[in-house]
Amino acid sequence: MVIGEGAEAQIYLENILGLEMVVKVRQRKEYRIPEIDEPMRRRRTRKEAGLMIVASKAGINVPHVIAVGKFSIYMEKIGGKLLKDIQNSKTYMEKVGKELARMHDSGIVHGDYTPANIMISGNETTIIDFGLADMSLDPEQKAVDLLLMKRSVTRGMYAHFEHAYVNASRNGTAVKKQLAETERRGRYQSRTLS
Amino acid sequence: MRVIGIESSAHTFGVGIVDDGKILAKEKEMFHIGTTGMIPAEVAEFHTDNAAEVINRALKSANLNYSDIEGIGYTRGPGLGPCLQVGYLSAKTLAKKLKVPIAPVNHGVAHIESTRLISGMKDPIALYVSGGNSQILKMDNKPFKHYRVLGETFDIGVGNMLDSFARELKLTPSWGSSIEKKASGGKYVEMPYSVKGMDFSFTGLLTKAVSMIPDVPAKDLCFSIQEAAFSMLAETTERALLLTNSDEICVCGGVAQNSRLKQILNLVAKEHGARFGFIEGALNADNGAMIAMVAERMLLAGHSTSIDKCDIEQRFRVDSAEVF
Ligand SMILES: Nc1ncnc2c1ncn2[C@@H]1O[C@H](COP(=O)(O)OP(=O)(O)O)[C@@H](O)[C@H]1O
Ligand SMILES: [Mg+2]
Numbered sequence: 443m444v445i446g447e448g449a450e451a452q453i454y455l456e457n458i459l460g461l462e463m464v465v466k467v468r469q470r471k472e473y474r475i476p477e478i479d480e481p482m483r484r485r486r487t488r489k490e491a492g493l494m495i496v497a498s499k500a501g502i503n504v505p506h507v508i509a510v511g512k513f514s515i516y517m518e519k520i521g522g523k524l525l526k527d528i529q530n531s532k533t534y535m536e537k538v539g540k541e542l543a544r545m546h547d548s549g550i551v552h553g554d555y556t557p558a559n560i561m562i563s564g565n566e567t568t569i570i571d572f573g574l575a576d577m578s579l580d581p582e583q584k585a586v587d588l589l590l591m592k593r594s595v596t597r598g599m600y601a602h603f604e605h606a607y608v609n610a611s612r613n614g615t616a617v618k619k620q621l622a623e624t625e626r627r628g629r630y631q632s633r634t635l636s
Numbered sequence: 637m638r639v640i641g642i643e644s645s646a647h648t649f650g651v652g653i654v655d656d657g658k659i660l661a662k663e664k665e666m667f668h669i670g671t672t673g674m675i676p677a678e679v680a681e682f683h684t685d686n687a688a689e690v691i692n693r694a695l696k697s698a699n700l701n702y703s704d705i706e707g708i709g710y711t712r713g714p715g716l717g718p719c720l721q722v723g724y725l726s727a728k729t730l731a732k733k734l735k736v737p738i739a740p741v742n743h744g745v746a747h748i749e750s751t752r753l754i755s756g757m758k759d760p761i762a763l764y765v766s767g768g769n770s771q772i773l774k775m776d777n778k779p780f781k782h783y784r785v786l787g788e789t790f791d792i793g794v795g796n797m798l799d800s801f802a803r804e805l806k807l808t809p810s811w812g813s814s815i816e817k818k819a820s821g822g823k824y825v826e827m828p829y830s831v832k833g834m835d836f837s838f839t840g841l842l843t844k845a846v847s848m849i850p851d852v853p854a855k856d857l858c859f860s861i862q863e864a865a866f867s868m869l870a871e872t873t874e875r876a877l878l879l880t881n882s883d884e885i886c887v888c889g890g891v892a893q894n895s896r897l898k899q900i901l902n903l904v905a906k907e908h909g910a911r912f913g914f915i916e917g918a919l920n921a922d923n924g925a926m927i928a929m930v931a932e933r934m935l936l937a938g939h940s941t942s943i944d945k946c947d948i949e950q951r952f953r954v955d956s957a958e959v960f
Contacts (some may be wrong), residue, residue, distance in 0.1 A: 449875040474867045477824035519918035526879070554833045558879050562937075574832060583832075590833040593786055593880065596778075632651075 448558070450573060452488075455519065464505065464529070466490075467514040483513050486573050491515045492571040494551060500548035502541065503568045522563025522569070530595060532602045537567050539606030542587055545569070547612050551578045555587040557595040581613065585621040592621075637936060639707040640691070641928025644723030645675060645715025645743050646767070649683040651694040652925025654932055657753060659696035662918075664691050673696075687726045694924070696820045699919050705734055707940075708930020712740035713952030720948040728943055731924070737940030739931040740947070742957035743922075748773065748783060749933075749959065750926035751888035755913030758884065761876045763784075763869060763901065767795035770869070772834055772876045774955065783949040786876045787834025794865055795891045797838040801861055803845050807819035810832075815858045816894050818846050822859025823922035827854055829864055834876050836868045852855065874904045886913035894922040933960045 444455035445464070453520045454465045468483040470476075491510040494517070498504050506518035525534060538560055545552060552559070555572030561568045576583065588607065608614030638660075641670035643650040650664035663865040665686040681685045695701065711725035713720055735896065748762045763781065765845040769791045792800075798815045807814040823850065828840040845861045877885060885905045891897060898914055905912035923927045934940070 447878075471871075472907065473900045475824060475863055477826075478829070478867050481826075482829065502749050508750060519793045543813070554875075556879060586832050589835075593784075593834070597821065606944065624790075 449554075450483075456516075458516075462519055463481070463508055465514055466517065466520045469513075487511075487513050488514060490575065492574045493577070496573065496577070497545060497548070497550055497569070498573075500544070500550070501550070502545050502550075503566065505568065505570060515533060520561045520563065520568045522561050522566070524558060524566075525560040525562050525567075526557035527596075528562060530599050532599075533565070534567070535560060535595070535599050535602040536606035538591075538605040540610040541567055541569060541571075543607045543609075543611035543614065546579075546584050546587070546617070549577050549579055551576050551580070551583040552587050553583075554590065555566050556590050573628045581617050582624065583619040584613075584617045585624045587626060588617065588621050598635070637706050637932050638704055638937060639709055639932040640694065640705050641709040641741070641924045641926070641931050642691075642723040642727050642747075643711045643743070643746070643922050643924045643927045644683050644719050644726075645711045645713065645950035646719060646922060648922040649686050649690055649722070650922055650924035650925055650927075651690045653694055653698045653700065654925060654928040657929060657932065659925045659929075660700070661693040661694040662923050663697060663924060665690055667703050674791055674960075676716040680715070680722050684730070685721060687722060691726065692728075695880075699846075702730075702734060705730070705736060707736050707760040707931060707935040708734075709741050709927045709934070710738070710740045710946075711743050711746070711927055712811045712947070714743060714954075715948075716947065717950050717952060718877045720950065724946065724948045726931035728946060731943055732931070735802045737935055738943060738946060739934040739940055741927045741930045741934070742952050742954055743927075744769065744771070744954035745783060745959055746926040746930045746958045747888040748886075749855055750919065750929050751886050751892075751913065751915050751930060754915045754919070756813040757886055757911065757913045759882065759912060760884035760911075761873060761880065761882050762888040763873050763885065763887045763892075764889045765794050765869065765887065765897070766890035767799065767891060768890075770794045770836070770838075772873055774876065774880055774882065780955060783954055783959065784932065785870045785926050785955050786880070790832075790835055790837040791839045792842070794838060795889070796840050797865065798861070798891070800842055801845055801857075804849060805858075813893060815862055816896060818855055819862050819896070819919040820855070821860040822853070822855040822857070824863060825856055825860045828862050829868060829870050831871055834872045834879075836872055838865060841865060862894075862896060866894075869897070873901065874908070877904070877908060877910060883908075883910045884913065887912055888915070888920060890921050893917045930960075936938065936960075
């Protein structure tokens, strides 16, 4: 049974040997040529599973990985809803900010840290979709995680998130500075000419 | 309302006339970029020499006289200062002479809005791809109606990337159209792929492709650089579509003339049951009609700017421009 459809994968609910689990399968994309599509899906599947395991070991709340196939990851099913589908709140944003700080401090950047990739169950948050994640301590890559959140929620909600992140993170201030720099470079870029 | 629009942010001096959203005229003169690029002052001089003639040509092609014009729009930015200056001064002079209201227009907004309006879309995810720009945007009503940047390039625009590569291959740069021609029948060689969420970057791709020029046939490189770059744009556009629960995608800007890009985006839209919108080739290039279209909407909304408050803004951000 299909339970979710993300940007690049379909999520199935499967009952294997009496165990209910979620299978994330990266589907073929018609819009990319197979030469780009196949290696990319294989690479991302392997990497995502690996980083989920690393994150879990670092104490980040992520679904437990059960098995990994060529284009699929079998993982624990998380209850609750996506943050993007529920009424946002200061409490959630602070929690999610702290969680990102812990993730960054353990050397992982998420790469797609938005309300579409955070699940909420009660007051428990679980981070999913490590498809664009990476091992990195680069402030620039960390800043991208903040930037993505900034673009996905209201200003007020983002302020709670950033505040919690900066307080909890080992290099919060440096990342915040880098964020300003990244934004300046991207957005204020004038039209250059050929 | 019969509105004349003047565009001069870069190498095109364009004049368009619209009435009730319909394009009555679009005329232009383009400064031809050689293989060395261009000097802003030289382009500005070119624009100055052509301004009056292009304006007259537009009036003539619309079958109108100066006295029929009821409003004026010009590109306030972003763009090259000396070039913007020419359009701005022409607009100001016309407004004074004709005693009609004037509206300063954001260049990016004009690309997106003209595409949105002509293709009949309501609230699309807009992929704006030109020489210096590569952005994914969507309308946002807070704190005022504007296009919000959801994703963009970390470094260079996709058009400049394709043009730089064309120059390395000694092809004529033209927002990738020479690369597109050359790419036909090519086969894929592995290229870097750089996407972070809804942002992307192109310099890694360019550097790698350039480094392979001596060893790999040009058509394979053109095919590969194009497929890699457009796959990146398609994937980030797809992500924006899903994140915002939108059901429309449109593409605009110079690179929107590339038919492979349109084909790819159409597949993205199809996969998610979304509508795909684009406009006729030449309207994607810089032109005055898109400026006139946006200006007409601004003026009809009562949003004119008094002549002495008009100015240019080289770094006029698309997301700081109010949309009407
Ligand atoms: N472990 C899980 N438990 C429950 N639901 C999940 C789980 N993983 C993913 N989902 C659901 O599937 C959707 C897509 O998953 P995601 O990993 O974000 O894929 P994509 O990379 O395609 O965005 C999520 O938004 C969520 O609704
Ligand atoms: Mg996801």
